[in-house]
Amino acid sequence: MQENNSEYLFSSITMDLSWNTDVGETMAGFFQRLKAERRLYGTRCSNCLRVYLPPRPVCGNCWQQMNDWVELGEQGTIVGKTVCYYEILDSMTGKPRTTPFVLGLIQIDGADTTLNHFVETPDPDHVSIGDRVETVLRDTLQGNVGDIVHFQWLGPPTTSSQGSKK
Amino acid sequence: MKARPVAIVGTGQTRHRKARPDVHQGEMVQEAVNLALLDADLSWDDIDAIVLTNMELFEGRALPDLWCSEFAGGLGKPVMKVATGGTSGTSGAIAGLLQAASGLFDTVLVVGWEKHSEGSTQTGMSLTDPAWDRHIAAGAIGNFALSISQYVAERGVTGEQAAMVAVKARRNGALNPNAHVKDAGITVEKVLASPMLAEPVHLLDMCPQSDGAAALIVVGGDKTRRYKNPAWFRGSATRHDQPYIGDHDKRMVMMRTLRSAAQEVYRKVGIGDPFKEIDIAEIYEPVSYAELAWYEALGFCAEGDAGKLIESGATQIGGDLPVNPSGGVLCSNPVGATGVIRVAEAARQLHLKAGDYQVDGARRALVSGYGVYTWSDVLFFSAERP
Numbered sequence: 001m002q003e004n005n006s007e008y009l010f011s012s013i014t015m016d017l018s019w020n021t022d023v024g025e026t027m028a029g030f031f032q033r034l035k036a037e038r039r040l041y042g043t044r045c046s047n048c049l050r051v052y053l054p055p056r057p058v059c060g061n062c063w064q065q066m067n068d069w070v071e072l073g074e075q076g077t078i079v080g081k082t083v084c085y086y087e088i089l090d091s092m093t094g095k096p097r098t099t100p101f102v103l104g105l106i107q108i109d110g111a112d113t114t115l116n117h118f119v120e121t122p123d124p125d126h127v128s129i130g131d132r133v134e135t136v137l138r139d140t141l142q143g144n145v146g147d148i149v150h151f152q153w154l155g156p157p158t159t160s161s162q163g164s165k166k
Numbered sequence: 167m168k169a170r171p172v173a174i175v176g177t178g179q180t181r182h183r184k185a186r187p188d189v190h191q192g193e194m195v196q197e198a199v200n201l202a203l204l205d206a207d208l209s210w211d212d213i214d215a216i217v218l219t220n221m222e223l224f225e226g227r228a229l230p231d232l233w234c235s236e237f238a239g240g241l242g243k244p245v246m247k248v249a250t251g252g253t254s255g256t257s258g259a260i261a262g263l264l265q266a267a268s269g270l271f272d273t274v275l276v277v278g279w280e281k282h283s284e285g286s287t288q289t290g291m292s293l294t295d296p297a298w299d300r301h302i303a304a305g306a307i308g309n310f311a312l313s314i315s316q317y318v319a320e321r322g323v324t325g326e327q328a329a330m331v332a333v334k335a336r337r338n339g340a341l342n343p344n345a346h347v348k349d350a351g352i353t354v355e356k357v358l359a360s361p362m363l364a365e366p367v368h369l370l371d372m373c374p375q376s377d378g379a380a381a382l383i384v385v386g387g388d389k390t391r392r393y394k395n396p397a398w399f400r401g402s403a404t405r406h407d408q409p410y411i412g413d414h415d416k417r418m419v420m421m422r423t424l425r426s427a428a429q430e431v432y433r434k435v436g437i438g439d440p441f442k443e444i445d446i447a448e449i450y451e452p453v454s455y456a457e458l459a460w461y462e463a464l465g466f467c468a469e470g471d472a473g474k475l476i477e478s479g480a481t482q483i484g485g486d487l488p489v490n491p492s493g494g495v496l497c498s499n500p501v502g503a504t505g506v507i508r509v510a511e512a513a514r515q516l517h518l519k520a521g522d523y524q525v526d527g528a529r530r531a532l533v534s535g536y537g538v539y540t541w542s543d544v545l546f547f548s549a550e551r552p
């Protein structure tokens with residue numbers, strides 16, 4: 001290993017490539033329902049009753065085909081959170097996101113799994129586990145995951161905003 | 167079918183660094199392979215089969231198995247590549263060990279590598295499910311921090327306790343010439359004063375991204391006889407779990423892949439009290455907090471006692487159960503090689519060749535691999551022939 005030689009050559013390449021990924025029957029069902037009703041839907045396992053969001057064709061825990069669609073709430077609860085200070089690129093635009101931003105693990109009312117997503121809030125330092133959030137969809141839905149813009153922070157739970165506990 | 171005893175008899179590693187602009191991937195692979203052959207006192211002709219481990223998405227070059235096999239000495243030999251995420255290296259090691267144990271091959275070479283300096287790690291990490299994950303990809307650090315927030319809420323571990331893991335790692339790394347990050351003078355205060363990346367994770371809580379390669383030589387049958395201190399393979403287990411990170415309830419607390427793989431290995435090799443019966447562990451800790459969570463998942467302490475365990479000093483070199491005496495992933499992380507390094511470091515302890523970080527009386531070594539929460543590998547080695 002030659003640690004002192006700074007004259008190494010390298011080949012620099014930037015690629016612009018495209019792919020078209022088939023999202024599958026179940027995810028298509030989710031996006032179609034989202035677009036038609038502005039509602040999130042999950043799939044429920046008839047064996048363990050676990051409700052999956054994102055919806056899946058199969059419950060991995062039971063290896064069970066899931067055919068039941070369940071309408072989910074518009075709000076959810078933060079079950080994990082962090083305030084990010086490092087610069088990251090938005091995967092969809094390639095542009096840096098402004099910091100700090102809040103990431104949350106969000107359990108939508110009626111779902112058993114959680115989503116990791118961006119939490120929009122005026123005060124990142126006051127977001128806590130247990131706080132409530134509301135789903136914000138874009139105005140004109142396109143039928144893809146970009147339709148969920150972020151989750152708006154609502155604050156600590158009150159009796160009126162408390163989700164139905166299963 | 168009864169598997170025959172096999173052992174690791176040679177290891178080789180590059181000096182893991184932030185960047186190795188002096189070599190390309192294949193040259194780096196060859197460096198590690200030559201060192202492993204030298205360590206095992208074998209030549210190219212002795213190798214019957216080769217297992218490669220690499221995650222090409224970080225370098226953006228397809229089919230690394232095609233163009234790097236030559237540098238591993240693959241011409242005319244069976245070569246395959248194993249990739250299971252962060253677990254790639256441990257999964258590749260398991261594959262090589264089982265190939266030899268099956269009797270198919272007497273001498274198997276396992277080599278893993280990564281050259282993070284060639285690409286953008288975040289780009290690689292963002293190439294997840296395009297229908298769902300990619301839109302919200304925020305890099306590994308944010309995802310770690312989300313899980314850590316749940317672990318902290320559940321167990322009450324403190325930033326100081328996590329920083330003690332980072333301090334232990336970098337001080338151990340200072341004893342290891344191959345380690346990328348070394349800092350003999352690091353303190354808890356310095357970790358806590360380092361920039362906050364994603365609450366509560368500071369810069370010095372995180373693993374680096376490294377360039378590096380690591381190789382193992384596995385032998386079975388009569389070939390084991392000439393070696394004085396082989397690292398005997400006693401058992402392994404692999405677990406897969408559901409793919410979306412939100413599928414796992416309190417994933418860092420539960421860590422069901424690692425928990426379940428460890429239980430299977432302990433049952434197979436007859437370990438009742440891991441803390442007492444294991445002499446040294448090389449575990450895959452991508453972030454300081456994860457090491458604490460893995461102490462619990464691996465049964466090194468009671469649930470919720472990981473903070474006390476790190477405070478006790480028992481996991482330092484000289485303690486009852488040194489964890490990552492090599493400095494671990496917090497000091498060197500060329501991802502495709504990282505799991506191979508864990509196995510190599512465990513083997514080096516049993517070979518009594520770990521130099522300044524040799525653990526006295528190391529006879530039983532545990533290894534774990536981590537592929538996000540969806541893959542775990544656990545391997546167990548001993549100085550005693552099975």
Ligand SMILES: [Zn+2]
Pocket residue numbers: 045046047048049050059060061062063064
């Ligand atoms: Zn189920």
